Amino acid sequence: MNAPVTTATISPVPTGYFRWEPEEDEFLICRAVRDETHDVKTFVMAPRHARQFEFVSGQFMTFEFEIDGETIQRCYTISSPPSRRDTVSITVKRVPGGPVSNWLHDEFKPGMMLKATVPMGEFTWSGMQDTKYLFLSGGSGITPMMAMTRAAYDLALISDIEFVHCARSPDDIIFRDELNFMGRRNHWIKPTFICEKDSPFERWSGIRGRLDRAKxxxxxxDYLERLVFVCGPAPFMKAAKDLFRDAGYDMSRYHQESFNFDSFTEEAQEQIAEATEAITTDVKVFQLEFTKTxxxxxxxxxxxxxxxxxRAGIRVPSSCSKGLCGTCKSKVTSGKVDMKHGGGIRQREVDNGMALLCCSKPLTDLVIDR
Incomplete structure (x- = not known):
């Protein structure tokens, strides 16, 4: 896959504080690429002009990629903590056949740039008063909890963190050395790794198998007393949620995050069912033409x-389903929509006919460039 290579120089850091504003400079420049495992890399980025980021641990950013002539948006959780404000990092696992993850791993190098939106998302411990936490992660779902743990370490927070990460093998444990280092230096941070099998060159001597109640x-x-954050693949999160519900945990204290490009939200399913029933009444039915398909x-x-x-079987990439991330951003070439978004689109894009399909309801027949 080929993408245009754009490089830039970085301005010297000025005296004083300047906040990064994507409306003024929507590009971030890659500063470093770090190998985390055999198929996971971290990409460290900074604004082209000296600015600092404002976000809370657990939030994500939406990036725009130009790959083989196609514009693709993807959401990635910020893996760096807000205590390191001059740069922002994402940690990406290579997905077989995935156009974006493979392009990042193979092509994205220091000096190249990406478009990005302001950090968003509500999966965060910011503002919470608890002092005892349980972080459960599977695979690349480790990133939001890693951002929280790094912040706790940097700021010497008195936060009792049990960090349990599940991986296929020792070779697949992301941030293994760093988590162990933080645990040795700060007794409030207690990492535990669970592996399903051995690696080719390492026999796993720790807890083996999959996470269950006994483990x-x-x-x-004291897991029932802790505030719980969970992130990982959909089966992992379902198993974790069932575990806590069956154990009698107060689920109002249970928080989970996942970017799933294929599943409906429960709310969306309910709305579809209601709309299906409404077709037999006097409710209007609009025609949506998708030009590319x-x-x-x-x-x-x-x-x-x-x-x-x-519902019609047309796959439209999406992530947050709340108008936050911009993944489903599309050009509406004809017609009008009622769009109630959460910040995932700029006003100039709206003025140019762009819309977030996840939070846009048609007011007329539409023609959509997708």
Whole structure:
């Protein structure tokens, strides 16, 4: 895959504080690429002109990629802590056949640039008053909890953190050395790794298998007293949620995060069901034409373009389903929508006919460039 290579120089750091504003400079320049495991890399980025980032641990950013003539948006959680404000890092696992992850691993080098939006998201411990936490992660779901743990370490917070990470093998443990280092230097941070199998050159001597209630009770006997954050693949999170619910945990204190490009939200499913019933009444039904796929689908009044498209079997990339990330941003070449977004699109993009399909409900028939 080929993408335009753009390089830039970085301005000297000025005296005083300047906040990064993507409306003024939407590009970030790659400063470093670090190998974390055999298929995971961290990309460290900074603004072209000396600025500092403002975000809270656990938030994500949306990046725009130009790959083989196609514009693709992807969300990546920030793996660096807000205590290191001059740069921001994302940690990406190579996905077989994934156009973006493979391009990042193979092509993205220091000096190259990417478009990015302001950090967003609500999966964070910011503002919470608890002092005892349990972080559960699987695979690359480690990144938001790593940002929180790094912040706790940098700021010497008195936060009791049980950090349990699940991986296929010792070779697949992301941030293994750094977590162990932080645990040795700060007794409030207690990492535990669970592996399903050995690596070719390392026999795993720690806890083996998959996370279950018995293992959790050994690792963290007081887990029911802790504030819980979970992130990882969908099956991992479902198993974790079932575990805590069955254990009688107060689920109002349970927090999870995942970017799933294929599943519906429960809210979206309910809205589709309601709209389906409404078709038999006097509710309007709009025609949505998708020019690139050559499909035209019906969209009952009151449901989003995204829901109607997926109901018809049209795959539209999405992530947050709340108008935050910008992954589903598309050009509406004809027609009007009612869009209630959460900040994932700039006003100048709206003025140019762009819309976030996950939070846009048609007011007329539409023609969409997708």
């Amino acid at each position: 959790l009770e050994v690792i963290c006997p 050559g499909r035209t689908v019906e969209c009952p009044e009151g449901i989003t373009v995204m829901e109607a498209a997926r």
